[in-house]
Amino acid sequence: MAFLDTYNTPLNASAAAHLLRRATFGPTRAEIESFTGKTAIQAVDILISNVSYRASPPPPVEMNASRSDAGLPFLNNPLTANPVLNYDYSNYIKFWWIGLMAEQNGRPSVLEKLTAFWQNHFVVIYSAVQDYRFIDRYLRLLRSNALGNFRELATAVSKDPAMLIFQNGNESTKEHPNENYARELQEIFTVGQKDFYGNHNYTEQDVKAAAQVLTGWQAKNLRKAGTTQIETVFTPDRHDSSDKTFSSKYSNAVVTGRSGSMAGDEELADLIAMLLGHPECPKFICRKLYRWYVNPNVTQEIEDGVIVPLASFFASASNNFEIGPVIKKLLSSNVFFDTSNVGAIIKSPAELMIGTVRFFDVPVPDLTTQYVYFEKLTRFLNDSMKLLQLELLDQPTVFGSPAYFQTGYSKNWINETTIGIRGKRTDTLVASNVEVKAGELMGVDIFGRLKKIQPNFSDVAGTPAITCEQVLDEFLRNLFAVDISQSQKDFLIDSIMMMNSSPRSTWMKEWDYYRSAPNDTSKQAAIIWRCRALLRFMLRMAEYQIF
Secondary structure, eight states: OOTTSBOOSOOOHHHHHHHHHHHSSOOOHHHHHHHTTSOHHHHHHHHHHGGGGTSSOOOOBOOOTTSTTTTSBOTTSOOOSOHHHHHHHHHHHHHHHHHHHHOOOSOOOSHHHHHHHHHHHSOOOHHHHOOHHHHHHHHHHHHHHTTSBHHHHHHHHHTOHHHHHHTTGGGOOSSSOOOHHHHHIIIIISSOSBOTTSOBSOOHHHHHHHHHHTTTEEEEOTTOTTOOOOEEEEOGGGSOOSOEEOOGGGTTOEEOOOOSTTHHHHHHHHHHHHHHHSTHHHHHHHHHHHHHHTOSOOOHHHIIIIIHHHHHHHHSTTTTTBHHHHHHHHHTBHHHHOGGGTTOSBOOHHHHHHHHHHHTTOOOOOTTTOHHHHHHHHHHHHHHHHHTTOOTTOOSSTTOOGGGTSTTGGGGGOSTTHHHHHHHHHHHHHEEEEEEETTEEEEOOHHHHHHHHSTTTTOTTTSOOOOHHHHHHHHHTTTSSSOOOHHHHHHIIIIIISTTTSOTHHHHHHHHHHHHOTTOHHHHHHHHHHHHHHHHHHHHHHHHOBO
């Protein structure tokens, strides 16, 4: 198999679901149906073109209904001296982003999932910055450049005010160059600490030289009450204007020292060009993208057949480090759709929680008109992910979440602490006390789904009731990445749905009782009980399920 050749078989439902699970935080069934029958190229083109519809969403708003400015945007307001409100606003920004991940507007795109990749790559955390404006600017930088040019993204991140604060670049002067960002820029952001074979990609000399290049940048108005603007400035007097010599790892390159107001930008451009010219840089980025989208396990065969040629394309003169074409090539490739890569990644807390909300069409309240309910839903999702050891915009280390860099990768999402919590949180999605609209609780619309597969719902005498098998098939459809066996299906019906106490025919009688009096809550009780038991168990199966 030519790994990076285009997958030419029209997508069936399973392949469409696979693409949407990996490219987004999880598909709706309507999205799976709309992508079925398309070619891989057509499908990925849609996912990329839909980015334009999500590029400028309404801004986050005050979500505390007790405040006079509830429902109004707050980003342009002067910074408050109240640290609690500052913290609340940082949460509202996070909730805003989660809402974008979960929304169901009929236009699925790669944007939020790819932004999450970059946020876990160029890590900045709120707990270190503690100014919501800096986090908002940083997140918008990642979203607006997620599919753009990696050279431009790395350059912009290097002087982003949130990154300057997080990596102490704000304190870096020619007398005391700070090495934090200089090290992370090489180790984590561009060339990687080591190549595929374990050889170091840079030296301590390179860290020191890069630190000298990066002197002179400062972020203004951090946590300064009353200010409305934040910015990055370059102060020439704080910059080391001498020549900076790098090691043989960079072919003994020299970044020529400059003076004056443009020295910082000019030397940074030279530094980024040198880093991107390192032969390991494009491979390091493509390897991380492969692990994010395809399979955490990079074998020698994958290194030779996928990473090396994809990196060559990424860095080629014709592509010049454009990210979008690399994403398109990877997501439409033979290797992406190979059966060995279907079900090869354990769901992260985001894919588990947001994916379940999207799959079961749990409505996401409108941010501007239903901000109270929007906050309830997104806070629930955020709290769930945090309990499951994923903290968006607040990862535990500069390396990001452990499951994205530690040995074992996605397997680290499941441990003795998280496995029980995963079950409890998905149980809540089946039957919830969280309001998503006035009088409407978050949860699966069980009756709505069953009515869709029941012919002539109100004609009880003329049409037979749907069977247990039909109910199970409805709930199973595209839920798992890998089909379950007939014996597992029989177990779900007989042991879970019917509790080993009733024949399958009992279900049909109960369903017909409900059809004859759909407004009688007593007749709904048995159906709700059986279906919730079935769904809870299936979702707990899905917690172990790879995607």
